[in-house]
Amino acid sequence: MSKNYRPLTDVEIEQLRLQGCRAEHWSHVRVAESFTPEHLFQVSFFGDIRLGVFEKELDTNGREKRKAGIRNAELRNVTVGDNCLIENIGSYIANYEIGNDCYISQVGVMEVCTPTCFGNGTEIHVLQEVGEYITLTLHQGLTAQEAYIMVKNPGLNHQLWENVVQNEFVPENKGHIYDSVRICNVGEIYNACIYDGAKVTGALTLTEVTVNSSIDVPTYIGPGCIIRFSIIGLGAEVTDGAKIQRCFIGEATHIGAGFTATNSVFFANCYMDNGEACSVVAGPFTVSHHKSTLLIGCMLSFANLGSGTNMSNHMYKMGPVHYGIMDRGCKTASNAHLVWPAHIGAFSMVMGKISKHVDATLFPFSYLFGKGDDVYLVPGINSMTLGTFRDMYKWNERDKRKGNLRADFILTDGWMNPAVMDRVRMGINLLLSLRQNQPDAEVYTYNNMLIEGKALEKGIEYYQKVMSLFWGGYYVNCMHKFKTGEKELALYGEEPADFSMGWEDVLGFPVPSSVLSSVTSCLTDSRSASITVQKCGMPFCTEDFWAYLYLWQRSADGIPDDKVIEYARGYADALSEQETAVLADLEKEMNLGCIPLTYAKEEKMRIMAYYEEKKAYAKTILSSLDEPYQE
Numbered sequence: 001m002s003k004n005y006r007p008l009t010d011v012e013i014e015q016l017r018l019q020g021c022r023a024e025h026w027s028h029v030r031v032a033e034s035f036t037p038e039h040l041f042q043v044s045f046f047g048d049i050r051l052g053v054f055e056k057e058l059d060t061n062g063r064e065k066r067k068a069g070i071r072n073a074e075l076r077n078v079t080v081g082d083n084c085l086i087e088n089i090g091s092y093i094a095n096y097e098i099g100n101d102c103y104i105s106q107v108g109v110m111e112v113c114t115p116t117c118f119g120n121g122t123e124i125h126v127l128q129e130v131g132e133y134i135t136l137t138l139h140q141g142l143t144a145q146e147a148y149i150m151v152k153n154p155g156l157n158h159q160l161w162e163n164v165v166q167n168e169f170v171p172e173n174k175g176h177i178y179d180s181v182r183i184c185n186v187g188e189i190y191n192a193c194i195y196d197g198a199k200v201t202g203a204l205t206l207t208e209v210t211v212n213s214s215i216d217v218p219t220y221i222g223p224g225c226i227i228r229f230s231i232i233g234l235g236a237e238v239t240d241g242a243k244i245q246r247c248f249i250g251e252a253t254h255i256g257a258g259f260t261a262t263n264s265v266f267f268a269n270c271y272m273d274n275g276e277a278c279s280v281v282a283g284p285f286t287v288s289h290h291k292s293t294l295l296i297g298c299m300l301s302f303a304n305l306g307s308g309t310n311m312s313n314h315m316y317k318m319g320p321v322h323y324g325i326m327d328r329g330c331k332t333a334s335n336a337h338l339v340w341p342a343h344i345g346a347f348s349m350v351m352g353k354i355s356k357h358v359d360a361t362l363f364p365f366s367y368l369f370g371k372g373d374d375v376y377l378v379p380g381i382n383s384m385t386l387g388t389f390r391d392m393y394k395w396n397e398r399d400k401r402k403g404n405l406r407a408d409f410i411l412t413d414g415w416m417n418p419a420v421m422d423r424v425r426m427g428i429n430l431l432l433s434l435r436q437n438q439p440d441a442e443v444y445t446y447n448n449m450l451i452e453g454k455a456l457e458k459g460i461e462y463y464q465k466v467m468s469l470f471w472g473g474y475y476v477n478c479m480h481k482f483k484t485g486e487k488e489l490a491l492y493g494e495e496p497a498d499f500s501m502g503w504e505d506v507l508g509f510p511v512p513s514s515v516l517s518s519v520t521s522c523l524t525d526s527r528s529a530s531i532t533v534q535k536c537g538m539p540f541c542t543e544d545f546w547a548y549l550y551l552w553q554r555s556a557d558g559i560p561d562d563k564v565i566e567y568a569r570g571y572a573d574a575l576s577e578q579e580t581a582v583l584a585d586l587e588k589e590m591n592l593g594c595i596p597l598t599y600a601k602e603e604k605m606r607i608m609a610y611y612e613e614k615k616a617y618a619k620t621i622l623s624s625l626d627e628p629y630q631e
Contacts, residue, residue: 003032003050003052004032004033005030005031005032005050006030006031006032006033007027007029007030007031008026008029008030008031008037012031012035012036012037013026015037015038016037016040016043019037019040019041019042020041020042020043021037021040021041021042021043021044021045022043022044022045023044023045023046023049024045024046024047026045028045028047028048028049029045029049029051030048030049030050030051031050031051031052032051032052032053032082034053034055035051035052035053035054036053036054038054038069039054039067039068039069039070039071040054040069040070040071041069041070041071041072042071042072042073043070043071043072043073043074043075044073044074044075044092045075046074046075046076046077047076047077047078048077049075049077049078049079049080050078050079050080051070051079051080052080052081052082052083052084052100053082053083054067054068054069054070054082054083054084055068055082055083056068056083056101058083058084058085058101058103060085060103060105060182066085067085068082068083068084068085069085069086069087070084070085070086070087071086071087071088072087072088072089073086073087073088073089073092073093074089074091074092074093075092075093075094076092076093076094076095077094077095077174078093078094078095078096078097078098079096079097079098080098081098081099081100081101081102081179082100082101083100083101084098084099084100084101084102084103084104085102085103085104085105086098086102086103086104086105087104087105087106088105088106088107089104089107089108089109089110090106090107090108090109091108091109092109092110092111093107093109093110093111094109094110094111094112094113095111095112095113095173095174095175096110096111096112096174096175096176096177097174097175097176097177098177098181099176099177099178099179099180099181099196100179100180101179101180102177102179102180102181102182102183103181103182103183103184104177104181104183104184105183105184105185106184106185106186107183107184107185107186107187107189108186108187108188109188109189109190110175110183110186110188110189110192111175111189111190111191112172112173112174112175112190112191113190113191114191115171115172115173116171116172116175116191116208117169117170117171117172118172118175118191118192118193118208118209118210119138119208119209119210119229119230119231120138120139120140120165120168120169120210120231121137121138121139121165121166121169122137122138122208122229122230122246123135123136123137123138123157124136124137124138124246124247124263124264124265125263125279126147126151126263126264126265126279126280126281126299127151127279127281127297127298127299127323128279128297128320128321128322128323129263129278129279129296129297129313129320129321130320130321131321133154134151134154134323135150135154135157135158136150136151136157136248136265136281137150137157137165138229138230138231138246138247138248138265139165139168139169139231140210140212140231141407142231142248142265142407143267143407143408143409144250144267144268144283144284144301144408144409144410144506144507144508144509145408145409145506145507145508145509147248147265147267147281147507148281148283148299148506148507149506149516149519149520149523151281151299152520153520156520156523156524175191175192175193176193176194177193177194178194178195178196178198178213179196179197179215180196180197180215181194181195181196181197181198181199181200181213182198182199182200182201183200183201184200184201184202185201185202185223186200186201186202186203186204186206187203187204187205188204188205188206188207189205189206189207190205190206190207190208191207191208191209192206192207192208192209192210192211193209193210193211194211194213195210195211195212195213195214195219196213196214196215197213197214197215197216197217197218197219198211198213198218198219198220198221199218199219199220199221200220200221201220201221201222201223202222202223202224202225203221203222203223203224203225203226203227204224204225204226205225205226205227205228206221206225206227206228207227207228207229208228208229208230209227209228209229209230209231209232210230210231210232211232212231212232212233212234212236213234213235214234214403216402216403217234217235217401217402217403218235219232219233219234219235219236219237220236220237220238220239221238221239222237222238222239222240222256223239223240223241224239224240224241224242225238225239225240225241225242225243225244226242226243226244226245227242227244227245228244228245228246229245229246230244230245230246230247230248230249231247231248231249232249233248233249233250233251233252233253233268233407234251234252234401234405234407235251235252235400235401235402236249236250236251236252236253236254236255237253237254237255237256238254238255238256239254239255239256240256240257240258241256241257241258242255242256242257242258242259242260242261243258243259243260243261244261245261245262245263246262246263246264247261247262247263247264247265247266248264248265248266248267249266250265250266250267250268250269250270250284250407250408251267251268251269251401251406251407251408252268252269252399252400252401252402253266253267253268253269253270253271253272254270254271254272254273255270255272255273256272256273257273257274258273258274258291259272259273259274259275259276259277260275260276260277261276261277261278261280262277262278262279263278263279264277264278264279264280264281264282264295265280265281265282266280266282266286267282267283267284267286267301267408267507267508268284268285268399268401268406268407268408268410268508269284269285269395269398269399269400269401270282270284270285270286270287271286271287271288271289272286272287272288273288273289273290274288274289274290274291274293275288275289275290275291275292275293275294275295275305276293276294276295276296277294277295277296278294278295278296278297279296279297279320279323280295280296280297280298280299280300281298281299281300281507282295282300282301282303283299283300283301283302283328283507283508284301284302284408284410284507284508285301285302285303285395285398285410285508286300286301286302286303286305287303287304287305288304288305288309289307290305290306290307290308290309291307292307292308293305293306293307293308293309293310294309294310294311295309295311296311296312296313296320297311297313297320297322297323297324297340298311298323298324298325298326298338298340299323299324299325299326299507300325300326300327300330301327301328301329301505301507301508302328302329302330302391302395302414302508303326303329303330303331303332304330304331304332304391305331305332306331306332306333306334306335306336307334307335308334308335308336309332309334309335309336309337309338310335310336310337310338311324311337311338311340312337312338312339312340313340322340322341323340323341324338324340324341324342324343324344325342325343325344326343326344326348326350327343327344327345327346327347327348327361327364327420327423327505328346328347328414328417328419328420328505328508329346329347329348329388329391329392329414330344330345330346330347330348330349330350331348331349331350331387331391332349332350332351333349333350333351333352335352336350336351336352336353336354337352337353337354337355337370338350338354339353339354339355339356339357340357341357342354342356342357342358342359343358343359343360343361344358344360344368345360345361345362345363345364345365345366345423345427346364346365346417346419346420346423346505347364347365347382347383347388347391347392347414347420348360348363348364348365348366348367348368348382349366349367349368349382349387350368350369351367351368351369351370352369352370352371353370354368354370354375355370355373355375356373356374356375356448356449357448358375358377358447358448358449359447359448360377360447360449361423362423362426362427362430363377363379363380363423363427363459364380364383364420364423364424364427364466365379365380365381365382365383365388365424365462365463365466366378366379366380366381366382366459367381367382368449374450375448375449375450376449376450376451376452376455377446377449377450377451377455378451378452378455378458378459379427379431379451379455379456379458379459379462379463380427380458380459380460380461380462380463380466381455381458381459381462383462383463383465383466383578384462384465384577384578384581384582384585385581385582385585386582386585386586386589387585388414389578389582389607391414392413392414392415393414393610395410395412395414396412396413399412408507408508409506409508409509409541409542410508410509411508411509411510411545415469415470415473416470416473416474416477416549417505417510418503418510418549418552419502419503419504419505419510420505420510421466421467421470422502422503424463424466424467424470425467427459427463428460428463428464428467430446431451431456431459431460431463432460434446434451434456435456435457435460441453444456465574465577465578467567468567468570468571468573468574469571469574469575469578470567471559471563471564471567471568471571472567472568472570472571472572472574472575472618473571474549474553474564475564475565475567475568475571475621475622476568476571476617476618476621476622478546478549478550478553479550479553479561479564480621480624481546482546482550487546489547489550490547491544491547492543492544493515493541493543493544495551496512496514496515496518496548496551496552497514498514498555498556498557499512499514499551499552499555499556499557499558500514500556500557501513501514501517502557503552504516509541509542509545510545511541511548512548512552515541515548519541565625568622568625569622569625571618571622572615572618572619572622575611575614575615575618576611576615578611579607579608579611582607583604583607583608586600586603586604586607
C-alpha cells in the first residue's frame, strides 16, 4: 500500500501497553500520520507491522455499526488499511496486506505460509478422471471458451498455457485482502487472496484460493464450506457445506447444499446443489439440484440433470479415462444412467439406462431412452415441447451476472444457433438416407441406436419445422437488416476462409469452425502472450456473430436467398404450429391436476404473449418480402 508511515511515539507505545498490547519490537510497528491508539486492545505485534487510521464506524452485520479498531488479535508481518475492525482472532494473522474498511472477526488462523499464486496455475484433470492427456490450468481469467479450446487441443495446455500462467502470476510471500471485505467465523485461511467486497462467513477452510469480487458484484462464501486450490469467480456463491477442491467456479455460479466437486470447472450461472461432480467441464447455465446425482467425466452446457442421474466412466480395464459430451441444452430424467463414451445431441432428453456407446450428435431435440439393452432414439420430438420452450427462453432472464465485464460469451437464443441448425440439416439428410436405403424397415439402426419407422417419419417433419423457425428467424433478425442496410456488414476479426468445417458451439457461443481453428493456431504461435490481453481471440467473434451468420448463409455451404425467403414465408405459420404444440403440452400438464390454476394461466398468457410479439414483428418485416432491395 502506497502510504507514508511514521514510527510510534513514546506516548502512543505507553498507551498501547496500558491497553494490553505488546510488540516483539515496537520500532517495527509503523503507523499512518493521523493514527491514534485509542481503539487497539489486547493486540500482539510480531515482525513488520503497518497500521492505518481507525476513525469510522463499520456496518458489521447489516443491523448495527461498530467502531473501527483491533481487539484480541495477534498480527505477524501484517499491513492494515484505514478503518478496519479486526477482533477475536483465535491464533494469528500472518503475512497479509489488508485493505480499507474490512471486518475480520472470529477467525482461527489467517496466514500465507509459503510463496503462492493463490490457486492460479493449478493443473486439473478434466473429462479423463485419471488421465494425463486432457488437463486445464486454472487462473483468474479462465473462460468457458478458453476451457473449450484447451480441452479440444490438449497440447496447448501443456505447451503454452502453463508457461503463460507462470509468466502472468508470480508467486508471492504476502496475501491480499482487498477493500470492504467481510470475514467472520472462519476456521482457517491459508494462502488466499480475497478481492473487494467479498463476504466470507462461517467457512471451515480456504486454502490456495482466489476469491474474485467487486464492490458492485460481491462474491459470497458461506457456512461450512471447504475450498482448496480453486478460483472463485465474480458474484459467485459457495455455501452450505459445499466441498470444492481443484475447481473453477465461474461468474454468478451457485454451489451449495453439500455439493462436492473435484477437478471440475463451472462457468457462468451454473447452479449446483447436493450432488457430486468429478472431472466435469460445465458450461454456462448447467443445473443440478439433487443429492443422488453424479456428474463425472463429461462436458455439457445449458443442461438440467434430473435426480439420480448417474454417469459411468470406470467399467473398463484402463480405468476411468472415458468421457462423454452432452451438447447445449440437454436434460436427463430421474435415474438416467449414461455409460461413457457417448455423445448426446443438443436439446435432447435422456431417459433410462443408455448402456450403448451412442453418438446422437446429428439428432438435436431428441428423446433417447433405454429399454433393456437397447437404446431408442426419437428424433426431433423435443423441438415442440413446453419444456424446451421454457428452457430456451428462461436463460436470458436467469443471467445473474452484473456489470459489463462479463468473462464468458453466451448466446442465450437457442433457435438462432447455427451450430445446432448445422446438425439439424445433417440429421434430416441422414434420416432421408436411412429411409431410402431401407424403405420397408420397421426399425432402423444407427450408431447403436434404434429408430422406429414412425419416429423417423415424424423426425423429418419436426426437423423441417425447426429449419423454418431458424431460417425464418434468420431472415427477420439478420438477412433483412443487412439487405436493407440497417446492419453494416463489418468484421472486427478476420473473415472465415470457408464454412465447409461447419460451426461449433463453444460452451455457450457458436463460432465457425474455421475461425476457431484460426484462433487456436494463433494461440499456438503466441507463446509469450498475456492471458489478460489474449482472451483466446474470442471477443471479436462475438462482435462478428451476425456477420458470420450472413456470410455463412451466402457461402457455398449455406443456402440460397430464395430458399431463405421460402422459409421466411412460412415463418409465421411455423411459429403458430410451435405455439399450438407448446400450449397442448401445457394443457396436458394442467389435466394432471397438480398445477395451480393461476400459475398455469399466467404461463399460458406468457406463452401466447411471446408468440404474439414474435409473429407481429415478423409480419412487419415479412410485409416487405416482395419489395426489391436496394443493393
